Amino acid sequence: xxxxxxxxxxxxxxxxxxxxxxxxxxxxxxxxxxxxxxxxxxxxxxxxxxxxxxxxxxxxxxxxxxxxxxxxxxxxxxxxxxxxxxxxxxxxxxxxxxxxxxxxxxxxxxxxxxxxxxxxxxxxxxxxxxxxxxxxxxxxxxxxxxxxxxxxxxxxxxxxxxxxxxxxxxxxxxxxxxxxxxxxxxxxx
Amino acid sequence: xxxxxxxxxxxxxxxxxxxxxxxxxxxxxxxxxxxxxxxxxxxxxxxxxxxxxxxxxxxxxxxxxxxxxxxxxxxxxxxxxxxxxxxxxxxxxxxxxxxxxxxxxxxxxxxxxxxxxxxxxxxxxxxxxxxx
Numbered sequence: 001x002x003x004x005x006x007x008x009x010x011x012x013x014x015x016x017x018x019x020x021x022x023x024x025x026x027x028x029x030x031x032x033x034x035x036x037x038x039x040x041x042x043x044x045x046x047x048x049x050x051x052x053x054x055x056x057x058x059x060x061x062x063x064x065x066x067x068x069x070x071x072x073x074x075x076x077x078x079x080x081x082x083x084x085x086x087x088x089x090x091x092x093x094x095x096x097x098x099x100x101x102x103x104x105x106x107x108x109x110x111x112x113x114x115x116x117x118x119x120x121x122x123x124x125x126x127x128x129x130x131x132x133x134x135x136x137x138x139x140x141x142x143x144x145x146x147x148x149x150x151x152x153x154x155x156x157x158x159x160x161x162x163x164x165x166x167x168x169x170x171x172x173x174x175x176x177x178x179x180x181x182x183x184x185x186x187x188x189x
Numbered sequence: 190x191x192x193x194x195x196x197x198x199x200x201x202x203x204x205x206x207x208x209x210x211x212x213x214x215x216x217x218x219x220x221x222x223x224x225x226x227x228x229x230x231x232x233x234x235x236x237x238x239x240x241x242x243x244x245x246x247x248x249x250x251x252x253x254x255x256x257x258x259x260x261x262x263x264x265x266x267x268x269x270x271x272x273x274x275x276x277x278x279x280x281x282x283x284x285x286x287x288x289x290x291x292x293x294x295x296x297x298x299x300x301x302x303x304x305x306x307x308x309x310x311x312x313x314x315x316x317x318x319x320x321x
Contacts (some may be wrong), residue, residue, distance in 0.1 A: 135198055136224040137276045139298070139307040140264045143254050147264050152254035 014104040015091065016097075018048030026121055033064045034075050036117035041076065050111060057082040057112030061092040063129035071183065079083055082109040089145075092116075197225035200239060205306045210244055210295045212273050213237040223273035243272045246310065248279065251287040258273035263287050267310055269295075281311045 020043030022036040037060055045051055058080040062068050069083040082103045086095050093114060101113040120128035142148065197213070201224075204211035213222040217234035228235050246269040255261040263284035267277045277295075279287045293310035300306040 135202075135307075136304070139304065140276050140278050141254065141256075141262065142264050142276070145252055147252055150249040150254075151264065151266055 009105055014101045018044040018046075018050065020044040020047050022117060027119070029122075031122070032120060033062045033117035033119055034054055034071050036066070036119070037062070037068075037072055037115035038075055040117070041115050044113060051058050051074055052078055054111045056080050056114075057100060057109030059084045059086075059096045059100055060086060060115040060117075061087045061096070062117055063087070080109065082112065087175060140164050193227065197227060201225045202305055204239075205239065205297060205308065208297050210242040210269075210308050211239055212242055212271060214240045221269075221271050221273040223269075223275055240271070242269050242271050242273075242295070243292070245313070246293055246295070248287060248289050248291040248293060249274055251279070251289060253284045261285075265310070267293060275308070276314070278309045279312065280309050287312075 020040055022040035022043070023031070029035065033152075034118040041055075045055070051068065055076070055078055058069055058073055058076075058078070060068050060072055065071050067157075071082055084096065084099045084103075086092055086099065088095060093116065096114045100114060103109050103112060118128060201211050211225075213225050213229075214220075215222050215232055215234055217236065218229050218231035220231060221240075222229055222231070222237060222251075226237070229237055241244055245285055246267040249266040249268045251253035251263060251265040253261045253263055261284055263278050263280075265277050265279050265287055268274050278295055278298075279291070280296075292308055292313040292314050296306050298307050298309045
């Protein structure tokens, strides 16, 4: 984690002791994001021999729950001393690890869990997050985030052939069951 | 009464409705600011002056997006000569033929229904005229 040198955080001052995944891909009908987070948390706790009662730090991010930290706490029946629901896109969870480290070292909590859940695969892209209108970009119908990545990549690598050569077909270790070559989505947001 | 009577977006949109591409100038930073806002991101100054761009620019980046139905369309980032960058679409040309470095000129995409007017761009021919 980059930050001020005088942050006082000790590298190695905390450890990731358990990790797990919720069900992935097209999950059972009716699952919501809090269900999935709770499933992942339960499995991560099993992974390290801790239980819900031990958790006093709760960190999560999702676009599908307005007050996810509160909802997840209630769902799990815990009252965490430390809650953080920072959302900064895909790097949210890097920040979450940093915030967990800080909270642990400051003694704000003893066991922090970090959770993510999404039902976008089941309910579709349009329904997975609130549509945000940006008057300076929405009129051009960018398919986000892909179009943004394309524009950024185009500014660096100037031909599709070079891009293809540079980046081999990505392969997810635990795929979400979706074809990597499906046609792009219908509507931008 | 609020201290600021018109939002940055409202001023920008009013210029567009007159056929003008407006941007903000930060005297403190000595550079253009876009998109319009209430504070200069380079200096923190709130003294932002409105200016009207020449409408001339260069394609910084370009991509083509294909919807499920219908033809692919262009999305581009344009570097305006005044030193600000904005998203746009280059029209009157095959979307795939839009190239980085291509010189373009602004025109207004007129308001339609609930959708306000917004800027688009057309290629400039070597003679300096917009290609139609």
